[in-house]
Amino acid sequence: MVSQFQPAGPAMEMGTAFSVQHLSFFYGQERVLTDVSLDIPQRRITSIVGPSGCGKSTFLRVLNRLYEVVPSARAVGQVWFEGRDILARGTDVVDLRRRVGMVFQKPNPFPKSVYENVAYAPRIHGVRKRRVLYDIVARALGQAALWEEVHTRLGKSAFDLSGGQQQRLCIARALAMEPKVILMDEPTSALDPTATAKIEDLITVLKDTYTVVIVTHNMQQAARVSDLAAVFLTGGEMVEYDETNRIFENPNDKRVEDYVTGKFG
Amino acid sequence: MVREKYRQQLVGLQEATVAMGADAAQRLERAIGLLRSPGAEDARAFVDEDEAIDHQYLDIERRCLDLFALQQPVAGDLRLIAASFKISTDIERVADLALNLAQYAQDLHANLQFLPEPDGLFSLGRQALHMLQRAVHAYATRDEDAALHVIHADEQADQLFWDLTHTLVSTLMNTCRARADLPEDTASGIVGLLLALRDLERAADHAVNIAARTIYMCTGQSSFV
Numbered sequence: 001m002v003s004q005f006q007p008a009g010p011a012m013e014m015g016t017a018f019s020v021q022h023l024s025f026f027y028g029q030e031r032v033l034t035d036v037s038l039d040i041p042q043r044r045i046t047s048i049v050g051p052s053g054c055g056k057s058t059f060l061r062v063l064n065r066l067y068e069v070v071p072s073a074r075a076v077g078q079v080w081f082e083g084r085d086i087l088a089r090g091t092d093v094v095d096l097r098r099r100v101g102m103v104f105q106k107p108n109p110f111p112k113s114v115y116e117n118v119a120y121a122p123r124i125h126g127v128r129k130r131r132v133l134y135d136i137v138a139r140a141l142g143q144a145a146l147w148e149e150v151h152t153r154l155g156k157s158a159f160d161l162s163g164g165q166q167q168r169l170c171i172a173r174a175l176a177m178e179p180k181v182i183l184m185d186e187p188t189s190a191l192d193p194t195a196t197a198k199i200e201d202l203i204t205v206l207k208d209t210y211t212v213v214i215v216t217h218n219m220q221q222a223a224r225v226s227d228l229a230a231v232f233l234t235g236g237e238m239v240e241y242d243e244t245n246r247i248f249e250n251p252n253d254k255r256v257e258d259y260v261t262g263k264f265g
Numbered sequence: 266m267v268r269e270k271y272r273q274q275l276v277g278l279q280e281a282t283v284a285m286g287a288d289a290a291q292r293l294e295r296a297i298g299l300l301r302s303p304g305a306e307d308a309r310a311f312v313d314e315d316e317a318i319d320h321q322y323l324d325i326e327r328r329c330l331d332l333f334a335l336q337q338p339v340a341g342d343l344r345l346i347a348a349s350f351k352i353s354t355d356i357e358r359v360a361d362l363a364l365n366l367a368q369y370a371q372d373l374h375a376n377l378q379f380l381p382e383p384d385g386l387f388s389l390g391r392q393a394l395h396m397l398q399r400a401v402h403a404y405a406t407r408d409e410d411a412a413l414h415v416i417h418a419d420e421q422a423d424q425l426f427w428d429l430t431h432t433l434v435s436t437l438m439n440t441c442r443a444r445a446d447l448p449e450d451t452a453s454g455i456v457g458l459l460l461a462l463r464d465l466e467r468a469a470d471h472a473v474n475i476a477a478r479t480i481y482m483c484t485g486q487s488s489f490v
Contacts, residue, residue, distance in 0.1 A: 219339065249340065249343060250484075251340055261338070261342045
């Protein structure tokens with residue numbers, strides 16, 4: 001597979017995964033993101049937090065153009081990734097999504113075996129050799145901290161796994177394509193505290209290899225796992241973006257202070 | 266309702282810390298008064314009252330731990346709780362120092378003769394008390410400028426402390442040189458005064474700590490801590 005997203009020496013700082021510039025977003029006439037600009041660093045965990053309806057999930061969906069499934073959706077601005085503006089015409093969105101994987105709020109395994117869930121994407125991207133596929137599955141399940149728990153039942157239905165295991169299976173499914181970035185949209189909101197802790201541990205391990213962008217309603221989760229935090233407020237405005245400890249200890253913006261301390265939102 | 270209760274708990278924590286600070290300042294003021302007039306009150310009252318200060322301290326600590334564990338505070342709330350947690354420790358230490366001073370006030374008063382200008386000791390006491398009162402007020406009103414003033418005032422307290430210490434040590438050395446056998450009451454008298462000076466200087470240092478934590482609470486800057 002040859003990706004069109006090869007580093008082309010754009011005006012991006014070294015170590016930047018995404019450079020988002022003046023991004024606004026609309027569903028029909030309704031504006032949900034307003035002039036958002038930020039650089040998301042490589043191999044760090046960036047959390048996007050904010051009240052319901054602030055556009056944080058929409059922002060995540062811009063990063064792999066998943067918003068296109070909504071007919072009236074329209075993004076304005078630039079999002080640079082590996083030397084290209086992914087909002088530009090001619091972007092190969094299939095290739096983009098291979099390099100920018102997504103994990104959703106609720107575990108959504110395919111109605112297939114554990115093995116087939118992970119092997120599915122590599123296979124449709126042309127990997128045919130059984131040994132190679134097995135190695136990919138084993139590596140992805142290992143990276144998702146699931147191998148030890150499922151390697152004796154790879155042929156069983158994915159639905160037989162617990163909720164937490166299913167979510168890690170979905171992460172393994174994303175990792176199978178060796179993406180550069182993992183987007184996570186409230187990945188633990190449907191899980192109990194034990195399963196949540198496992199996913200959070202996994203996220204912190206993944207950043208050694210991948211760039212992680214996580215949307216979460218859970219302030220403590222953002223504080224625990226992320227290196228940087230971007231706070232979006234109603235109207236789709238990003239009002240502060242900084243090191244996470246700064247956001248949660250001494251934010252600059254009064255609105256962020258009020259939001260993180262629960263005075264509104 | 267839950268958030269309103271939380272906000273009330275934060276207000277309650279700050280009020281409890283201010284009240285404890287006011288009590289400790291009052292004890293320090295009375296202890297300094299005892300140095301001047303040892304018969305003004307029974308020093309044993311300080312021992313009984315110290316238990317009350319300890320209870321206040323444990324109450325504030327409990328409030329802070331509950332807020333940390335149950336509310337997972339962030340930003341300004343986090344800084345208020347963290348500052349109060351540390352400040353209550355400084356206040357408790359000031360109360361202990363006041364107890365020390367009160368307990369040896371009788372002996373100290375008799376030994377003021379070893380200081381050429383006994384008023385220096387009371388000046389240091391006044392300075393420490395003023396710094397403590399101002400630091401607690403700065404915390405109560407979230408006044409970072411007043412807190413900074415307390416930090417700067419410590420230079421004057423330190424200077425007084427070193428001048429008086431130097432005078433007492435010189436007296437001790439001169440007495441040693443003049444006489445082969447240093448009278449026991451002279452030695453213990455001077456050492457007692459040195460301890461009193463150290464206690465007052467430490468009280469001023471705790472006021473500085475309270476001011477530094479107040480600045481952190483107000484601004485997030487911990488450079489003075």
